[in-house]
Amino acid sequence: MSDGPPERDTSAPRTSSEFARIDVIRRLLTEGSPLAAQVLLGIGDDAAALAPVDEPLVWTVDCAVDGVHFRHDLMSFEDAGYRATMAAASDLAAMGARPLGLLASLILPRGLSDADLEALVRGQRAACDTIGAPLIGGNLARGRELSITTTALGATPRPLRRDGARPGDELALAGPVGLAAAGLRLAQQGGPVHAEALAAFRRPLARIEAGLSAREGAHAGIDISDGLASDLGHLIRASGIRAELDAAALLTDSLREAATLVGADPLDLALHGGEDYALLVAGPSVGALPGFTRIGRCMAGTPGTPEILLASADGRATAVTGRGFDHFT
């Protein structure tokens, strides 16, 4: 609503005009790298433009709100930009897609300085460089609350859906589960350091390569954003099956160490800790795929039986109840 410019607050940190900020952002996002071959038009017009794509397109949007999805007292603005970008790219990984590009829409509160914004954008750039796809446009808006909304576009010959898992399929995971939740608690405690857990929390990795390697053999896939139990629940309900997880396969030495430091049960972290952005796939022999670990199997859905069973080394099986994170209840 163009109802006049907001009044200027001379005590605020240094903030440039929208157009000056866009110039800086463009430089931070493009310097040192040639325009990717698929990009016809990057930042600076009404829209970005990409060359035609002869495969199905996969397209997602994800949002990170300061104080809800990240807290900039627990991570740098650079981490926040990195993490928001990876969270969106992780949806492409879950569809078995190669990323083509990303757009970012930022809501910037008055108190966010140019330096903070530049750190955030450097984090976005670092994440883009890691996944090998450029950030080619976006939008800046004024608001009271910092948020980073990222939309990512990818391509794949065959999108890997949630609903294709079948009884007898193996379940396999690329990337850790539980470590990011341990890293969050470590950051909140401000005490002992566990580098791997803190990195899992602040610098998660979208499992693009794993998604590409899985798409031939996998029947279904999903990324673990809300927690393994919750997201596996989505996959098995969509597929009309149930699942048994192997407890021992979920526990790594790193997770045990980090869990000890935060006084948590490592299995609880693995099942219910969110935002690792690990990639879960189901398929006949997905446990043998490079980068994946077999963590369980799919079984026929039987009314009245638990959706997810957890098998312990001693042969006992217990029901896992979903405990995903729902921002709305």
Add this chain to the structure above:
Amino acid sequence: MSDGPPERDTSAPRTSSEFARIDVIRRLLTEGSPLAAQVLLGIGDDAAALAPVDEPLVWTVDCAVDGVHFRHDLMSFEDAGYRATMAAASDLAAMGARPLGLLASLILPRGLSDADLEALVRGQRAACDTIGAPLIGGNLARGRELSITTTALGATPRPLRRDGARPGDELALAGPVGLAAAGLRLAQQGGPVHAEALAAFRRPLARIEAGLSAREGAHAGIDISDGLASDLGHLIRASGIRAELDAAALLTDSLREAATLVGADPLDLALHGGEDYALLVAGPSVGALPGFTRIGRCMAGTPGTPEILLASADGRATAVTGRGFDHFT
């Protein structure tokens, strides 16, 4: 950040869980219309999927923040959803692209009821039906401030850029300018009603058809979101030219009436009022295109001369200074 569910506020208006809300949104967005041919996968997986596109892709993102870009005391939530969707689609029109689909990422404050959310989504659906492209996915996030971020994807054989205008080109406009700004002031005053101005403010139209008809003959295009003077300024600077506008061509009877009701100069509204989402194009004979009105011409850039001149009926020419809206200064 999955640091536990927020505490429940029992005095708050009725708000369902995230998953229940997504079910309602899916129904509102899909009921009564078959899945569009280009959509392989809509709401409900990690990402949406679209069939391969054999033309260049055009891709944009736009954000509307409550209290900054709209005020829900001045328009309904349905209008807010409609308007946010049209604002994003307008960028596709400016590139001469046909829309393929949209995704929406909403930040929802605790106080937003299910009924308000449903109204917002009905507005998004109405806008999508008007432009003939479906909303096929998105994201819900909790935050303190309502915002609607919309990303739109389109296709065109030749993206219409900002930087192609040449001396001698005509300038032509599809859609009104100034009426939305008059409509905003009328809504703020709460007094006399001018239906066309209020509709221009609350229910703007992305000029998709005009963009499609312009792309063959036009050298450059841009949509008018910040005001004609400001957005024409972007086009002529990108193209390295200057422009002369014909004052009489900017003034319609509707604009004069609405300007009188709000006590404003109609020419000032036409030049500097934003968010009509009219489409401005430059090209050899774009004034003759269906739906367009010739409003001026492009001239060679000459150092030291004004970028934009306004020619009056009496033969005088005055310099127009940009007065676009910049949320950041």
